[in-house]
Amino acid sequence: MLEGLMVGLSTAFSFTNILMIIGGCLIGTFIGMLPGLGPMSIIAIMIPVAIGIGDPSAALILLAGVYYGAIFGGSTSSILINAPGVASTVATSFDGYPLARQGKAGKALTIAAISSFSGGTLGAVLLLIFAPMLASVALLFHSSEYFALMVVGLSAIAAFAGSGQVFKALLMTIIGLIMSTVGEGALFNLPRFTGGIMDLQSGFGFITLAMAMFALPEAIYLVLDPKRSQQEDGSKTGEIKELRITREEARAILPVIGRQSVQGFLIGVLPGAGATIASFLGYAVERNIAPKEEQEQFGKGSVKGLAAPETANNAACTGSFVPLLTLGIPGSGTTAILLGALIALNVSPGPRLMIDEPDIFWAVIISMYLGNLVLLILNLPLIPYIAKILAVPRNYLIPFILFFTLMGAYIGQNNATELLLLVGFGVIATILRFADYPLAPLLIGFILGRMLEDNFARAMQLYDGPAFLWERPMTTGLLLLACLLIFLPAYRARRARFRAEGVADAD
Amino acid sequence: MALDRWIALIFFVICGVYGYTAFFLMDAGLPPFMQRNPIWPSTFPKVLAILGMICSLVILAGFEKSQKEPEAMDINYRRLTDYNLGQAVLLICLMILYAFSLRPIGFLVSTVLFLVMAAATLGERRFVVLIPVALIAAGSIWYLVQEVLGIFLRPWPMGF
Numbered sequence: 001m002l003e004g005l006m007v008g009l010s011t012a013f014s015f016t017n018i019l020m021i022i023g024g025c026l027i028g029t030f031i032g033m034l035p036g037l038g039p040m041s042i043i044a045i046m047i048p049v050a051i052g053i054g055d056p057s058a059a060l061i062l063l064a065g066v067y068y069g070a071i072f073g074g075s076t077s078s079i080l081i082n083a084p085g086v087a088s089t090v091a092t093s094f095d096g097y098p099l100a101r102q103g104k105a106g107k108a109l110t111i112a113a114i115s116s117f118s119g120g121t122l123g124a125v126l127l128l129i130f131a132p133m134l135a136s137v138a139l140l141f142h143s144s145e146y147f148a149l150m151v152v153g154l155s156a157i158a159a160f161a162g163s164g165q166v167f168k169a170l171l172m173t174i175i176g177l178i179m180s181t182v183g184e185g186a187l188f189n190l191p192r193f194t195g196g197i198m199d200l201q202s203g204f205g206f207i208t209l210a211m212a213m214f215a216l217p218e219a220i221y222l223v224l225d226p227k228r229s230q231q232e233d234g235s236k237t238g239e240i241k242e243l244r245i246t247r248e249e250a251r252a253i254l255p256v257i258g259r260q261s262v263q264g265f266l267i268g269v270l271p272g273a274g275a276t277i278a279s280f281l282g283y284a285v286e287r288n289i290a291p292k293e294e295q296e297q298f299g300k301g302s303v304k305g306l307a308a309p310e311t312a313n314n315a316a317c318t319g320s321f322v323p324l325l326t327l328g329i330p331g332s333g334t335t336a337i338l339l340g341a342l343i344a345l346n347v348s349p350g351p352r353l354m355i356d357e358p359d360i361f362w363a364v365i366i367s368m369y370l371g372n373l374v375l376l377i378l379n380l381p382l383i384p385y386i387a388k389i390l391a392v393p394r395n396y397l398i399p400f401i402l403f404f405t406l407m408g409a410y411i412g413q414n415n416a417t418e419l420l421l422l423v424g425f426g427v428i429a430t431i432l433r434f435a436d437y438p439l440a441p442l443l444i445g446f447i448l449g450r451m452l453e454d455n456f457a458r459a460m461q462l463y464d465g466p467a468f469l470w471e472r473p474m475t476t477g478l479l480l481l482a483c484l485l486i487f488l489p490a491y492r493a494r495r496a497r498f499r500a501e502g503v504a505d506a507d
Numbered sequence: 508m509a510l511d512r513w514i515a516l517i518f519f520v521i522c523g524v525y526g527y528t529a530f531f532l533m534d535a536g537l538p539p540f541m542q543r544n545p546i547w548p549s550t551f552p553k554v555l556a557i558l559g560m561i562c563s564l565v566i567l568a569g570f571e572k573s574q575k576e577p578e579a580m581d582i583n584y585r586r587l588t589d590y591n592l593g594q595a596v597l598l599i600c601l602m603i604l605y606a607f608s609l610r611p612i613g614f615l616v617s618t619v620l621f622l623v624m625a626a627a628t629l630g631e632r633r634f635v636v637l638i639p640v641a642l643i644a645a646g647s648i649w650y651l652v653q654e655v656l657g658i659f660l661r662p663w664p665m666g667f
Binding site: 031037045167168170171174175177178181185188190192193220221223224225226394395396398399400402403406407410411414416419420423426427431432434435436437453456457460461463464465466 | 509510511513514515518521522525528533541544545546548550551552555556558559562563565566570582584587590591592594595598599602603605606607609610618621622625626629630631637640644648651652656657658659660
């Protein structure tokens with residue numbers, strides 16, 4: 001192993017490869033900031049460039065840089081303008097955007113950069129040590145376990161079910177799940193609930209819905225209430241008050257980063273689960289194990305709530321390389337595109353890769369460390385300037401937010417109907433927000449719904465009935481965990497209310 | 508009735524229509540070989556429709572008392588006219604116009620028009636600054652998306 005590591009180091013540390021990684025990170029970060037262009041599309045766009053290079057190690061190093069850069073860039077738009085362009089950064093905006101609204105945009109970006117770096121780096125260490133072993137464990141996961149895992153992921157909605165909000169959050173989740181059934185499912189090849197409209201054949205677009213639920217209502221709120229762009233203490237949101245992380249905050253997020261790196265990595269290893277589930281699960285788990293007073297901060301600008309999904313999604317991205325490099329199975333859309341690039345470069349990933357072409361295998365792993373490191377070094381000094389985006393005058397900022405929101409939905413589909421859907425859903429979402437309905441559960445339900453149904457249906461077909469729910473111990477265990485995570489907050493709230501009433505009576 | 512219960516009523520109706528489709532209309536067109544499956548395309552929707560109706564009924568009946576105190580930054584929808592409602596509605600109309608104009612008049616023209624008009628709606632009057640900013644923004648985004656990334660965006664009106 002040590003020998004391979006040395007080979008990888010010497011490959012990665014050549015002058016051209018370091019240039020590749022810096023270029024890749026920069027390209028990824030800046031393009032990733034545009035909502036609508038996630039890591040998957042950016043890598044797909046960069047493939048011709050990578051193949052043009054010819055040398056497989058250099059090409060992969062470039063792509064790895066682009067990948068990490070794009071993930072970081074995606075977090076930036078979630079934090080600054082509440083516009084998550086990729087499903088895996090939706091959970092980032094839950095706490096990142098409130099932090100930015102409190103004038104702590106710089107701090108939020110710093111936390112995001114550091115958590116991403118740690119998640120990615122720790123993930124790469126785990127990849128180095130456990131890759132071959134984990135690959136075989138991952139294959140033990142069947143569709144029934146995936147189904148149960150999605151249910152656990154859905155429990156992230158509990159974070160939005162404050163006191164007296166449980167049924168609203170549940171209803172929004174169900175509406176999200178209902179929306180995910182529109183269109184042609186993968187398993188049935190039957191268009192459902194399209195109403196005969198051709199544009200709905202492939203279902204609602206994720207970006208359309210993400211922009212309509214998060215970015216657009218926020219922009220409308222900013223228009224409605226000009227005072228919103230000011231802080232409670234009268235200062236502008238654009239002013240960057242705190243950039244540095246205090247010692248207490250560092251102490252708070254350190255264990256979160258440790259836990260989420262491992263958890264995110266393990267979820268990433270499972271083919272098909274990926275960074276999105278990892279980020280929701282990370283958020284849900286950290287919220288549930290936090291002490292009560294910190295729990296209430298989740299969703300309102302908790303540093304832990306920002307660090308958890310950021311760490312988990314980067315660790316999961318690294319984890320998704322395990323099945324790719326060791327078994328040749330792409331676990332996510334992005335790794336599927338990377339697999340295509342590898343094959344085009346005449347490298348066939350699989351069990352023999354480590355033995356036949358150790359220099360490529362190790363160069364990829366080393367380039368992950370380098371990618372994360374370069375990203376951190378490049379971005380930390382840039383953060384104050386990136387955060388300055390919020391200091392743009394309101395008359396310019398709002399039209400640009402609206403424009404980027406619309407572009408995000410348009411670039412991917414080149415379809416104007418998508419824009420009308422976006423505006424329509426945006427208006428509905430604003431009305432829902434007036435009535436205190438939490439919007440995040442709808443998006444979580446929508447993202448997980450398709451995978452949930454597919455895996456459930458597959459398990460049902462394999463077992464010819466719902467027997468897998470109790471015959472597979474791992475499925476049962478995961479489902480019980482999900483029940484616990486969903487109903488615990490409601491129970492706690494009720495107990496707290498009774499206790500409060502009891503005290504009032506005693507007085 | 509408060510707004511949240513009206514919304515629950517609407518969702519109840521939506522779930523009802525959805526459930527009606529799932530229970531009575533969808534299975535009719537199911538091919539025979541699929542009818543032997545333990546799970547049908549309508550299974551999941553049926554479950555969702557029932558759950559959705561239960562949840563919306565609970566909200567409608569007002570079993571849950573929301574204990575959330577109104578935050579200072581929240582918008583009170585009962586006094587919507589106190590806010591810049593006109594501007595918001597105008598901006599939404601502009602977005603719809605933008606969606607319809609992208610194809611016929613092209614990306615560059617419609618984007619510049621959208622940015623300028625949206626900023627003007629918000630009260631920006633320094634057109635000497637605004638128009639060049641809009642031109643540069645539209646041009647650079649178009650260059651990035653079409654020329655660098657290779658995603659087609661029609662730049663000019665149809666016929667050019």
